[in-house]
Amino acid sequence: MSYDRVEVPDEGERIEAAGSDEFDVPDEPIIPFIHGDGIGQDVAPAAQRVLGAAAEATGREIHWMRLYAGEAARERYNENLPADTLEALREFNVGIKGPLTTPVGAGFRSLNVALRKRLDLYTNVRPTFHIDGVPSPVSDPGAMDMVNFRENTEDVYAGIEWEAGTDEVEQVREFVEEEMEFDESIHEGAVGIGVKPITEFGTKRLVRKAIDYALAHDRDSVTLVHKGNIMKFTEGAFRDWGYEVAAEEYGDEVITEDTLWEDEDGDAPEDTLVVNDRIADNMLQQILTRTDNYDVLAMPNLNGDYLSDSAGAQIGGLGIAPGANIGDGRMVAEPVHGSAPKHAGKDKANPTALILSGRILFQEIGWDDAAQKVYDAVEATISSKQVTYDIHRQIEGGEKLATSEFADVIVDNIS
Template sequence: MAYKLVTLGGDGTGPEVMREGLRVLSALSKVLDVAWEVEDIPCGGQFYLEHGSRDWPEGAEERCDAADLILLGAVGWPSPTGPGPVLMKDGKMAGYSPVIGNRIRLNLFANVRPVKLYEGVQHRIHGANKLVWQPGQVDMVIIRENTEGLYSQVGGKLAPGGTTELAIDTRVITRRASEQVIRKAFELCKKRNKGAPKDGKLRVTAVVKDNVLHGCRLFQEVFNQVGEEYPQIEKDSAIVDAFTQWLIGQPEYYDVVVTTNMFGDIVTDLASVLQGGMGMAVGANVGKDHGMFEPIHGSAPKHAGKDKVNPIAMILAVKEGLDWLGERKNDDRLVRAAAAIEAAVVDVLRDGHPLTYDLVGEAKAARCSEVGQAIADLALQKLAQAAS
């Protein structure tokens, strides 16, 4: 029986990195005799400009509902009529449906973002000594609540005479959503069983603004209650503004971090500088029954069609998706494929080639497709070595 895979390439460079993710997936699947029923669904700003009413086709929701695994490239395209992205008639960004729509409709309540510095990768903080941290000192996971908060679409605007005079976005924090994402954080900490690089302690950190915000007080209250069920895990809390400087100053202190939707969106992009930038950063949107995996970089319209951007985040998103599906379906083939992908990525990064411009500069840069092919070839070798 074939697994059902939905791909959402999206806008700009999204289809380019998706191509490389599928190149790696296809190579390993042939060797492992894993069959995929692949359905690509066009989506995003470019689709909306072409079709004028929706940002993906009719029936796309049902096809995502039926998928065993969803892979997302990137969405967002510049508006031809002014600054900013293409917006739909309802005011939402074209690309809302496959991203935020899927998260809410499929209850992908946890956005899980590994933050790991691999050997051979420089972090993106400039200074006389760029390699302040060695591989192993940055190895955390940040979990962001994914279905409510400031993205709950509660609010609106008043525009008398066509000029916006008032805009309101209401932040919604519920006990149910807070509990499920916080429990996910504690369970992941227990499963990782690594502890923070600094001291080896299993630790979950709640990032809040509970000195000011009612929603954060509820989130912290639920965190304290759920935390009592995990006596072996240290409970830690940080005010979000202070956390941003601690994250950069002492990333080795953190093991698993959990926070609300907007705070998580901001601090995970900040955390990407610790791992080499957006081209290395992965987002796993997971719930109880569905999973959607993506690189967290944008669609980079200025680089579209140039075979230039870094595909590693997309390839690692495939790795995370295979791990997740392999565990759900008790399919060791998928788990072995995921391990081979990460091992191949590690080797390419350690060797320093072929890599794209964001990691090695324009003069030494390889093409996106060259990086994808190299990782696919190495992953096959890793798979063979593991079997021998």
């Protein structure tokens, strides 16, 4: 396919989707990369060097294909999310991106959300684990080894709102008050009202991804996180539909927590995955007080946002927290952090989150050896106290490195 303002590399081949969860990957793939806004200009080139070095160390070569979104796209196309970018990600199936900032009045709630929804990347995957040498506010950050599966297209991402003072909100108020129980009513005066959809289809495909991941990676449990005690027909339905997937599609491979205690006295049979659920506010406490009890979490969108950020705080913050958006036969890796414009162009931002997001990309395409080299080199660098400013200010006796210098050291540590 030809593109208006995107240069396709002369060398390299396309990664082909080989089903909903597998890819056919050449040794010299073309991988699209959106540098992103703000610190994206600093961390993206650093990540490219590290990921490229890990590929070369395993006998492969990446041919990067630069795509544009956000500020760079406005300069090049006079729009935030050009068709070239979306079509290239559809054609080449995998990609990686830095953080994007949505300009005020740009027509999108969020450029990141728009990209995920346009490509139907319905699963936001955020692994959370501690790297030796990273300061943490908790006493035992190594207890955290959790993978969050957050639904990426529904809930508040598909929410509809009516603004206070409009005729529309008054119509909705009238309808809602007719449905309220116990003679309740909405307080007088201005009111904004919103609704959020959670569907059986969206829930089941998300939970299916989480269970498949847990089984493939020998995890012990999948926890459905919801607020179903209050919102029974949305959050509660998420819980019920999640259990239906487990019961109807996985047979003896999974067991519910109730069955675990009633029939097995708390000891799960070997090679059996436990599926349980927790109320969202309680889960925020549980990941702090009983961290090592949890493996994989599956959540509606908003719960997933809260829980994954909270989990990230326990292992040192979002500067090292990776993520990826995954659909059926398509994925785009991206870090959890934002664009931090005040640090842009200063060669000081921490590229670890984007580098480790690239590690997820490697894992998804079956390059586990290259993924391990990335992790080992990042950990070796940080544990030696050669770090960027954000970590350096929290430790004693470290060496403060620029973004580019930090990437150089990681590359040197790849073997």
